[in-house]
Amino acid sequence: MAKKKAKGYVVINPELCKGCYLCISVCPVKGLGVSNKINQKGYYPVEFQEGDEDKKCTGCANCATICPDIAIEVYRE
Secondary structure (H helix, E strand, O other), X not given: OOOOOOOXXXXXXXXXXXXXXXXXXXXXXXXXXXXOOOOOOOOOOEEEOOOOHHHOOOOOOHHHXXXXXXXXXXXXX
8 A cells, every 4th residue: 555645735924034944954845945036025035846746745844843933834634
């Protein structure tokens, strides 16, 4: 029997993100990256990289746990 992979999704508030990028370093699937858009505070916030099948969110919530600005919410399906 195949092992079922956990699924989840990330919601990032770009206006709360100050661009510390701690969340990028703890993501096990390396699904987070730096946005090319600047927020109102002048930072490049983090965004989830859509499209790559190997970079699907597992819902581990490491990113939300390490975020000092509480800019990330993780939901599990």
